[in-house]
Amino acid sequence: MSPYPQEGMELSGVELRYIVNEIAARVTSGHYISSVNAVTQGSLLLKLHHPTQEDIMLMLSNRGMWITKLKFKPVEDNRLERAAQAELERAKIESIEQAGSERIAVIKLRMLDGSARMVVCEFFGDGNIAICNQDMQIIAILNSIEVRHRTLKAGLRYAFPPSRGVDVFNLSLEQLLTLRNEAKNLDVLRWIGRSVSMPKKFVEEVAKRSGIPAGKQAGQLADDEVGRIFAVIKGLVEDVSLGRNHEPVVIMAADKPIDALPIITDEASKLESKKVPTFMEALDEVLSVEILDVGRSSKTVEIDKQIAMLEHDLAEQNKAKEAVLQKASAIRKLAGELMAISYQKDDGALHDVIAANAAEVVVEKGVKYLHVAGEKTEWQANLAKLSSMLFARAKEMERGNASIEEARAKLLLQIEKLRNQTAAIHRKIVVQKQAAKEWYERYRWFVTGDGLLAIGGRDASSNSALVRKHLTEDDIVFHAEVHGSPFFIVKNASAPAQAGSIEPSLQQVAQATVAFSRAWKDGLSSADAYWVLPEQIKKGAPTGQFLPKGSFVIEGKRSYIKGIEVRLAVGVTEIEERETLVCGPEEAVKKRSLVYAVLLQGGLDPMSAAKKAKAELVKAAGDGDLGESIKRMSLDDFVRALPTGQSRVSFAARGQPAIAGSKGN
Secondary structure (H helix, E strand, O other): OOOOOOOOOOOOHHHHHHHHHHHHHHOOOOOEEEEEEEEEOOEEEEEEEOOOOOOEEEEEEOOOEEEOOEEOOOOOOOOOHHHHHHHHOOOEEEEEEEOOOOOEEEEEEEOOOOOEEEEEEEOOOOOEEEEEEOOOEEEEEOOOEEEOOEEEOOOOEOOOOOOOOOOHHHOOHHHHHHHHHHOOOOEHHHHHHHHHOOOHHHHHHHHHHHOOOOOOEHHHOOHHHHHHHHHHHHHHHHHHHHOOOOOOEEEEEOOEEEEEEOOOOOOHHHOOEEEOOOHHHHHHHHHHHHHHHHHHHHHOHHHHHHHHHHHHHHHHHHHHHHHHHHHHHHHHHHHHHHHHOOOOOOHHHHHHHHHHOOOEEEEEOOEEEEEEOOEEEEOOOOHHHHHHHHHHHHHHHHHHHHHHHHHHHHHHHHHHHHHHHHHHHHHHOOOEEOOOOOHHHHOEEEEOOOOOEEEEOOOHHHHHHHHHHHOOOOOEEEEEOOOOOOOEEEOOOHHHHHHOOOHHHHHHHHHHHHHOOHHHHHOOOEEEEEEEOHHHEEOOOOOOOOOOOOOOEEOOOOEEEEEEEOOEEEEEEEEOOEEEEEEEOHHHHHHHOOEEEEEEEEEEOHHHHHHHHHHHHHHHHOOOHHHHHHHHOOHHHHHHHOOOOOEEEEEEEEOOOOOOOOOOO
16 A cells, blocks of 8 residues: 555654754744735745845645745635734744654744744644743644643643654664564554654655565564664664755656655655655645645535535436436337237247246236336237337336436536536635745845836845945945945946936935935935945955944045935836835836835834835725735835835825836846
8 A cells, every 4th residue: 555645745753854954944043024824724824034135935834834935825714813923923033943753843933022932833633833922821723622631722831742652863773672572463564653653654665675574573573673674764864854865756646746755765666756856845845735725625615515415416317317218228128029929829938028027917906017127017918019008108218318317417517517616716726936036125126217226235234245245346336424324236337327327316326325224214304325436345444443234434535416305105016027015216116116105204103104005005006906916915025115214105106117127137
């Protein structure tokens, strides 16, 4: 029997160790949860944001946890969503660990107020997700449970389940020998599976690599055989959990992914499979399809019930049709044989024909009848007449079958209509690969009226990263003489700036540099900015002096632009056929946005201003795909786009979108 699942993949503890280590390696101390959204009843999608690194989309499901490259839309409500948003959003990730070798992962987060949150994810049985405080008291839980060894519900302390088997990561040869001695009537496969807590797909591989017959009794294993099994277990566990010798594959069945493996086992080599770059991607493909299948089914439960009832009725109609046709056929056969002997005066032949057709002659209330196929016809001494009566009855039954066929056709039509409804619903529930964001989208950015890409830092760290990683000799650098000013790089602007051919663009970048400084928060109506060439930027402090992070020494002449108005706009633009937010000078944003809103200083806190800006952009977009696309945008993305401090929306309008690309990316 194949170890590969028919009802969904199960993530093993050994595989989970690799997944946890991989996620922990990619999530740094600077990542925080910027948004939490439900996908299905059993899954939440966490967006992990970092000021200077790429965002990470982490899926937490009752089936597993993994970094996804897919783009999900909500399929159904999740009872944990609101609590997760309230308790986890804005929290920084401190650690991600596995509980021993169990199929349990624990994410530790640090809130803005310094308190801790623990997210416990269980990937066995029906699966579970629990949000706990730092004392492991459950704040909210996906599925409350009450079983013999533990009770999990809000208000109680979280309790880990009893351990099953030996921790495979700390297994010793002595332990395995002891387990062999304690084995009763267990074959090798069952013994390994129960003792060492390994999934069947790996247990069979251990036996295969050890050269031990699968049916051999564990108690009959010699010490050297146990030693071989131990060596293979340790090697396989290290390969899987440490990412060593990985050859990840997705197991396919009828063109559908059903399981993911980090290594090619002997059993997997016999099945249809495809290679993928990493086990994380394999897991993403399999489990994403799986949770969406569950979501699709939940959307069509009532329709599926109707289809099942109609299919039952259809089966009954088919039975009725078949029964009628069989009866008519039996009667017609008997009628033909009776007609054939109607001119004979041979009672023996008549008796044989009646017997051969499982018919019989009976007398009821003094009247003689011929019974055949559950039907009775009054007996006629004239066999030709009797035959004609039987033929007539067969025809009558066949004509009556037409009404059954008509009812059957109506049922088929109803079933087809409902299936089309189901298919239409399922087609709407799809996933797409997340479009890779441009490198500059992690910074502040916009495209000037001349088509030049301007990129600015968000804080000291991103200022430093921007200048050190992305400044080239063809660029120019903007800064403002205001506390907290970002550095803005204008790509490929050195030659045209020195030639004086891009004055409007220089004005726009100067305005962005001033507006994204403390000038906005402090309520300054105008300020000065300047630009310099790359060679004027010195990344090291002079001897004996200290240079704060994100600061640089600027030497030589500075080209000033003075008295710049502090004013911005936020808009929705397109990059590679996807909508995204951009914030910058009004003229630049207006020219390249589908819709935009002008921002002024003061009024609303960042979150309220973000909500207002989003609402105004939706209104400006009107009904249609653009409005729906803006509605789906994360409020956190709006907060990140807006300047630091209070803001208010002056007005929103349709833009004048040009091509959203630039000359300098």
